[in-house]
Amino acid sequence: MTTIQEILKNFSEIRDIQQKGDTIFASISREDLARISTALVNEHGLVLSLLYGTDDRKENGAFGVHVIFSQDKNGQWFKLSAALPENDPTYQSLTATIMAAHWYERYVQDMFGVVAVGHPDPRRLVHHENIPLGTHPLRKDFAWNAKLEKANVLYPMHHIKGEGIFEIPVGPIHAGIIEPGHFRFNVAGERILTLEGKLFFTHKGVEKLLEGKTPKAALPFIEGISGDMAASHALAYVQAVETIAACKVPERAQMLRALVCELERLTMHIHDLANIGGMGTGYSFIAANGFRIKERMMRLSDVIFGNRFWKDMIVLGGVAKDIDDVRLEKILSIAKAAHSEMLKIVTQALASDGFLDRLQTTGVLPLEVAKAFGALGIAARGSGLDRDVRRDHAYGAYQKFPFSVVIKKKGDVHSRYLVRIEEMQETINLIEKLIGNMAKGEISTNIDIKDGFAVGAVESWRGEILLALEIKNGAIERCFPRDPSFCNWALFGIMGPGNIVPDFPLINKSLNLSYSGTDL
Amino acid sequence: MKFLQLLKILFLGPKVTENAEKIKETDKDDSFEAVGKELKETIQHLYGGRSLRIRAVDAGSTNAEEIEFTALNNAYYDIDRFGLTFVASPRHADMLFVSGPVTRNLEKALLTTYEAAPSPCIVVALGDGAIDGGIWKDSYAVVGGVEKVIPVHIRIPGNPPRPIEILRGVLHALNQKNF
Numbered sequence: 077m078t079t080i081q082e083i084l085k086n087f088s089e090i091r092d093i094q095q096k097g098d099t100i101f102a103s104i105s106r107e108d109l110a111r112i113s114t115a116l117v118n119e120h121g122l123v124l125s126l127l128y129g130t131d132d133r134k135e136n137g138a139f140g141v142h143v144i145f146s147q148d149k150n151g152q153w154f155k156l157s158a159a160l161p162e163n164d165p166t167y168q169s170l171t172a173t174i175m176a177a178h179w180y181e182r183y184v185q186d187m188f189g190v191v192a193v194g195h196p197d198p199r200r201l202v203h204h205e206n207i208p209l210g211t212h213p214l215r216k217d218f219a220w221n222a223k224l225e226k227a228n229v230l231y232p233m234h235h236i237k238g239e240g241i242f243e244i245p246v247g248p249i250h251a252g253i254i255e256p257g258h259f260r261f262n263v264a265g266e267r268i269l270t271l272e273g274k275l276f277f278t279h280k281g282v283e284k285l286l287e288g289k290t291p292k293a294a295l296p297f298i299e300g301i302s303g304d305m306a307a308s309h310a311l312a313y314v315q316a317v318e319t320i321a322a323c324k325v326p327e328r329a330q331m332l333r334a335l336v337c338e339l340e341r342l343t344m345h346i347h348d349l350a351n352i353g354g355m356g357t358g359y360s361f362i363a364a365n366g367f368r369i370k371e372r373m374m375r376l377s378d379v380i381f382g383n384r385f386w387k388d389m390i391v392l393g394g395v396a397k398d399i400d401d402v403r404l405e406k407i408l409s410i411a412k413a414a415h416s417e418m419l420k421i422v423t424q425a426l427a428s429d430g431f432l433d434r435l436q437t438t439g440v441l442p443l444e445v446a447k448a449f450g451a452l453g454i455a456a457r458g459s460g461l462d463r464d465v466r467r468d469h470a471y472g473a474y475q476k477f478p479f480s481v482v483i484k485k486k487g488d489v490h491s492r493y494l495v496r497i498e499e500m501q502e503t504i505n506l507i508e509k510l511i512g513n514m515a516k517g518e519i520s521t522n523i524d525i526k527d528g529f530a531v532g533a534v535e536s537w538r539g540e541i542l543l544a545l546e547i548k549n550g551a552i553e554r555c556f557p558r559d560p561s562f563c564n565w566a567l568f569g570i571m572g573p574g575n576i577v578p579d580f581p582l583i584n585k586s587l588n589l590s591y592s593g594t595d596l
Numbered sequence: 597m598k599f600l601q602l603l604k605i606l607f608l609g610p611k612v613t614e615n616a617e618k619i620k621e622t623d624k625d626d627s628f629e630a631v632g633k634e635l636k637e638t639i640q641h642l643y644g645g646r647s648l649r650i651r652a653v654d655a656g657s658t659n660a661e662e663i664e665f666t667a668l669n670n671a672y673y674d675i676d677r678f679g680l681t682f683v684a685s686p687r688h689a690d691m692l693f694v695s696g697p698v699t700r701n702l703e704k705a706l707l708t709t710y711e712a713a714p715s716p717c718i719v720v721a722l723g724d725g726a727i728d729g730g731i732w733k734d735s736y737a738v739v740g741g742v743e744k745v746i747p748v749h750i751r752i753p754g755n756p757p758r759p760i761e762i763l764r765g766v767l768h769a770l771n772q773k774n775f
């Protein structure tokens with residue numbers, strides 16, 4: 077497989093090529109950014125994994141737009157940056173040719189006031205009616221604690237007109253106990269014609285709050301990005317800080333970190349299998365038993381870490397506390413019992429024709445769409461897209477303990493259900509290997525914070541977390557922790573239409589995206 | 597055959613709704629069961645034998661609180677047996693569980709939910725964020741604690757509070773009866 081360095085030889089427009097570890101950096105003029113990015117994706121098979129902005133006006137009088145590509149086969153990241161002059165912060169939109177960029181560009185437009193010229197859908201994304209025009213929170217001259225005026229800016233949504241077409245607005249406060257989001261269904265009878273979401277209700281300003289914090293003080297905010305993914309987000313973040321500091325984490329700490337993340341994965345896969353099967357289809361037997369099994373995993377976390385969410389364990393330089401052999405054995409036996417019992421429950425579910433009828437051919441995500449939208453995690457693997465950061469950009473203990481990536485091809489709710497079931501098995505195997513071969517020694521090391529840039533990538537149970545981090549003068553200059561949900565939300569616009577309205581909750585549960593993680 | 601299997605699991609499967617003795621073993625604090633029983637009596641006394649209906653509102657949480665609300669319904673806790681039920685609409689609610697620092701984008705939705713609930717409505721602020729904004733306090737995107745938008749009667753701290761802490765907080769507040 078050609079490396080990024082070889083690919084870049086084809087492009088004279090790309091300048092200042094540097095390499096640090098597995099990440100290659102380069103810059104390009106804003107006029108060429110869209111064209112060259114398109115060539116990298118279409119002709120050289122790179123994946124657009126992240127697009128974010130920076131405010132560098134103090135340093136060079138310009139805004140920055142940065143695109144991070146992944147070269148899965150070689151485990152390389154490629155960051156391509158363009159500078160946009162302060163008095164004309166515009167660049168040619170990438171979305172026209174790379175669909176995966178569409179939300180990122182709207183996001184950058186809201187947060188920085190940087191305009192992607194030619195974006196097919198330049199509406200506001202993060203800012204709702206109540207945010208005044210011209211509010212760009214991530215500009216450096218915007219105070220983190222600014223008190224914004226009341227406003228009433230339009231937030232238009234798509235409509236279809238015609239005889240017998242109805243529009244169903246749902247949310248942000250839903251009937252079930254879930255997070256807030258607003259969905260608009262345009263329907264003919266029960267059939268969904270279009271489906272659009274309005275999110276960012278829980279936007280708390282995480283990125284702005286992170287600015288200026290020391291790497292250590294930022295950790296609680298990172299763990300608070302999405303409550304059910306605390307360990308994975310923390311791991312992505314500390315790995316970025318450690319890469320910049322060239323800090324070598326002891327082997328035992330790396331293995332304990334992987335163990336915590338796999339336990340988080342097992343807990344949430346059990347939750348999802350119960351939730352899809354039970355709450356999604358009304359087969360309450362699955363939910364009653366699944367949630368009971370999940371509670372045991374949460375109690376296990378409480379016994380070992382003193383909280384029910386696998387939190388407070390992963391810290392800069394290692395892990396916060398050691399787990400002795402007795403407790404490791406206890407973890408293994410509880411995890412194994414939870415897995416084998418959950419397997420019995422889902423076997424029961426999959427034997428029901430009524431259950432399969434709800435899951436099969438529902439919410440189909442075709443492979444081409446998954447690729448184009450940059451789908452991640454279970455959504456991608458359920459549609460045959462073979463990607464997993466743990467293998468493609470192996471980090472920490474995963475370098476030593478290989479596993480199989482589970483792929484299903486049909487792209488329906490059933491495929492995603494099966495992916496979870498088989499991933500549970502892989503996770504149990506990993507937990508067994510990690511505990512069986514647990515390294516002896518230190519659990520943390522001193523870390524000298526250094527300045528610089530790095531990405532942190534982790535395959536959480538939901539999918540790939542990619543975090544871009546820049547540290548300057550020992551404090552966070554810019555941090556964009558991209559949750560996999562951010563890339564997957566737009567998929568509903570494709571998966572919803574054609575199904576009937578009552579299937580939407582089921583499709584929604586089959587992805588189980590984080591609102592809080594997307595909204596930041 | 598499969599049907600028989602289903603019946604077998606249904607009737608002969610493990611029973612895990614825990615009794616007081618077992619809770620005492622696993623929980624360091626007072627038993628969940630005891631809190632629940634006391635709560636049941638209080639609710640029966642206050643609501644004349646009817647149950648207490650709760651509507652959960654996420655006003656900007658990290659979703660950990662929502663996971664704990666869902667957990668209250670699992671077989672271990674099963675709060676329905678104490679006369680507490682989560683309902684789908686604020687119109688049916690006696691009590692609101694509000695989680696998270698109230699974000700600007702949810703301020704209006706929270707207020708509308710409160711106004712839709714019949715009066716008197718007991719408002720519970722759950723978690724550090726809901727009490728005073730927590731670590732998100734003063735952010736440009738956050739209004740602050742729940743009390744900045746609607747009146748709050750009960751505060752249950754935690755990040756997030758455990759199921760038993762939620763139940764104990766509700767019991768404690770109902771016993772004070774000063775709404």
